[in-house]
Amino acid sequence: MSLTLRASLAAAALVAAAVVPAGASTASAAAGPGHYDHVFVIVEENHGFTDVIGNPAAPNLNALAKQYGLATDYTGVSHPSEPNYVGLLGGDTFTVTSDNAYYTQKVDKPSLISQLDAKRLPWKAYLQSLPHAGYQGICFPANCNGAPDKDPLYVSKHDGIQNFTTSDNPRDWNNQVPVDQLDRDLASGDVPAFGWVIPDECHDQHGDPPYCLDSGNVDNGAPATADPQDQRLVATGDAYLGQLVHKITSASFWAKGNNAVAITYDEGDDNTGGGGQVATVLVTSHGPRNAQDATPYNHYSLLDTVEQNFALGCLAHACDAATRPLTPLLAPTGSAAQAYRALPVPSYATPTPIPSEPVTTVNTPISQNGWAVQPAPYIGTGDNTFGAVAAVSKNDVWAVGNYLPDAATANQDATLTMAAHYDGTKWTSTATPNPGPNFGTLFGVAAVPDKAWAVGVGVALGADFLPHSVIEAWNGSAWSVVSAPKLNAQRDILYSATAVNDHDVWAAGIQQNRTGTFGTLIEHFDGSSWSVVPTPNPGTFGNQLYGISADGPNSVYAVGQRDDAHSDTPLVLHWDGRCWSEVHVPGADAALLQSVSVRDGEVWAVGQTDDSTHQAVPFVEHFAHGVWTEQTAANLGAPFSDVTAVTATGKDNAWLAGTYYSDAAGKQVPALAHHDATGWHPIAAPDPGSGDTVLGGLSTAGGQVWAVGFAKTAAGRSPLIELHQD
Incomplete structure (x- = not known):
């Protein structure tokens, strides 16, 4: 018998072993997968196996599962999202137990990425809605969290690479790129050995107000009665998935050698295996067709599969005897390589009749440090x-x-x-x-x-x-x-407003053009109608405005962030009665301004830093006596702060507010700080929440300062209003 025929028969036996009844094991069918030249991993979000397999809202996932290979007993390893991404790359969730900022949950261990680096094997992370290569913020657009909650498009919690200290270096940061780079790499043929492809929260079935619909009640195996809002999210994500797989399998490299795309979900609906049963599909150029594998697998199995394929050794639980690579779904069979043709997805209407609900009063009479x-x-x-x-x-x-x-x-x-x-x-x-x-x-x-x-x-x-x-x-x-101006924008949102009088009102926000780039947006009301006023956009990769404040008709300030390669800095714009122009302020890479307050020519603008080096600490820009100064606000005693509001109360006098993470409380607690002639002073604020408590807005009048937000209890988020009186 020839060696070629022997190899063909062995491969055929592996495929036969892969198509087995539920509950049967095929782990002993072979020692490991055949060598694959290129492996892509695409991670979807928050849906269990029965939520998507058999669901008509996901025709592309189901077609790929039927045409190629489906693991029918695969689970996530934890809840919530971030530890699953860490587990996929490191073989353990380590100390990561939440979706908190990556720089507060560092893992001083090797990862798949450091293994690839050591072997000099090329890799890239293709991250949808990342503004530029090397971006180190926890989200983009950068105004996320807060009150009301604002999900961004890109989130670092759905990456995992950044948690590992071994990847905190320029080379690894620069290998994390916008997903648009995938199109260029596929077209040029310069395809990395390993591709980590992460859709944004509007395209991974997660849900993402204010940029798209939120997730609803998943179907739990009953798609006929599923929440139409969640079905629409599944369909939107499935359409994007179909296009991704189409692009990869249509590229010239696909038919050359062995190549694979693994599609998995971070976590499911239950606690099976630690993270719930999820669908995992293996798409191969020359591997099995119409295969199902009932071997018990999890995210460590997928890591083990990639590691064995590239002869990298193993990490943590990927080394466990019980961990098996997904060999039966990858064994080369000689099948012809084909380009996948994406299927259309159904459309789901999500009507919401406006309800009429009773209004009650929530009253938690707590006072502290002059706040009640x-x-x-x-x-x-x-x-x-x-x-x-x-x-x-x-x-x-x-x-x-x-x-x-x-x-x-x-x-x-x-x-x-x-x-x-x-x-x-x-x-x-x-x-x-x-x-x-x-x-x-x-x-x-x-x-x-x-x-x-x-x-x-x-x-x-x-x-x-x-x-x-x-x-x-x-x-x-x-x-x-x-009536608001109709913009030629993919998305547009207004975040802040200020009024000089009833015929001089301003609003500031963001607009996303048809190519996906964000720009500044300022609109003005002249007493009869609203119109868009031209504004600068100095950042190469985008610009955003989140706060606006007026000191009179000829002095209005708007603040946010400008995005440039490796330098995301505060953005300050000024209206002088004729036009808007950029104000150059001192300062800090990787900083964001979220709020501004102007009083008698004095300007206070607040936000926070946000990157691997600075982490998230309060950040203040102050203008007085014709000079801008950068200030470090009071140390709030935490590695993560989100400063969302400021109000000027007098000369050299102001309040800022937001939230910070308290290790002692194990939750987000309200952040308040007061500035006087001696500097910034943290003030412990009343905290009526048993869960996270967040302050989102501040304002002052008549010697009173008001702060608003929410306090989370066992029943959910309750409205929070606090008052300070001089």
């Missing part, structure tokens, strides 16, 4: 969050945000806008219209006597289901949606 929790209106029984506050006087204060409806007729996963008013005696909920039935959030508010404007984002029913800016106005008796 106030009774706050509470809509329904779901999450309620305030994110911005505007004080006109002691008797006229507005707060805005969002809430989750709980009415049976509502989509309980879609946020709706909310607003409340303080008349000097109590807070009262005021009904706000929702511009679209899918979700809406108010991020900013500005007010003058008897009038107010709230800005944010909403998604209306439409072909793209993408978010656009929302502006609502209070006319003294009711809120209404007002």
Whole structure:
């Protein structure tokens, strides 16, 4: 018998062993996979095996599973997301137990990446919505977390490489690139041996307000009765997956030698194996076809598979005797290489009738250091969050945000806008219209006597289901949606507003063009209509605005971040009565400004640093006496802070607010700091939450300072309003 025939028969036996009844083991069929020249791993999010296998919302995943190979007993290794990505690369979750910032959960161990580096094998991480190679922030766009919660598109918790200290070097940072680089590499034929492909949160079936729909109730094996919102997310992610696999398998390298794409999910719905059963599909150029493998596998098995393929040795639990490589789904069979043709996905409408829910009051009478929790209106029984506050006087204060409806007729996963008013005696909920039935959030508010404007984002029913800016106005008796400029943008969101008077109102935010780049957005109300005012975009890879404040008609400041290769720095713009221009401020790479307050020519802008070196600590830019200075705010005693608000209260006097992670409390706690002539001083704020407590907005008037946000309890997020009186 010839060696060629013997090899063919052996390969055929492996494929036969792979197609087995559920519960049977094929691990002993062979010692290891054949050598693969290129291996890509694509990671999807938060859906169990039965949520997607057999689900008509995922035609591409199911077609690939049927045409190539499916592991039918594969599990994640932990909950939530981040430890699964770490486990996929390191063979253990180590000390990573949450989705906290990677630089607070460092792993001083080798990883698959350091193994590849040691062997000088080329690799790249292709990260969708990453602004540029080497980006070290925990999210992008960089305004994430806070109150209301803002999921970004790119998140470092869905990477895992950055957790490992062995990858904290320029070479490994620069190998983490935007996913657009994949198209160029496939076209040029310069394809790395290992590709780590991570879709963003709108395309990995995770869900991502305010950039796209949130996840809903997964189908749990019953797609016919599945939540249409989650079905739409699954379909959107599946369409992107189909295109990814099409691009890879259509490239010229695919038919040359052995090549594979592994598709897996980070975690499922239950605790099986530590992270729940998930679907894992192996697509090969010349390997098995129509194969199923019922061997018990997990993320350590996939790591072991890649390590054995490239002769890298093994790491942690990938070395365990019980850990088996996914050999039966990779054994070369001589099958012809074919380009996968992506299938169309079904469309799912997600209507959300606007509910009518009772308003009650949540009251937690806690006082500390001059701050006191106030009774706050509470809509329904779901999450309620305030994110911005505007004080006109002691008797006229507005707060805005969002809430989750709980009415049976509502989509309980879609946020709706909310607003409340303080008349000097109590807070009262005021009904706000929702511009679209899918979700809406108010991020900013500005007010003058008897009038107010709230800005944010909403998604209306439409072909793209993408978010656009929302502006609502209070006319003294009711809120209404007002006409906003229609932009030629993929997405646009307004985050902050400020008013000089009732005919001079400004709003600031971001707009994403059709190619995916983010730019600044400022709109102005002249008493009759809103219009877009041209603004600079100095950053090479994008620009964002998150805060705006006016000191008069000829002095308005807006702040955010500009993105340049290896240098993401604070962005400050100034309106002088004629045009907007960039203000050059001192300072700090990898810093973000989220809020600004101007008073009598003095400017305070606050945010935080955010990268591997600086981590996330409060960051302040201050303008006084014609000079900008960079300040380090009070050390809040934590490695992670999110500073979201500032308000100027007098000469050299200001408050900042946000949240920081407390090791002692094991949660996010409210951050407050006060600046006087001697500098910044941390102030312990009342914390009524048993879970995370976050302050999102500040405002002052009449000797009072208001702070708003949410306090998480066993029942969910409760609205939080705190008051400080001089």
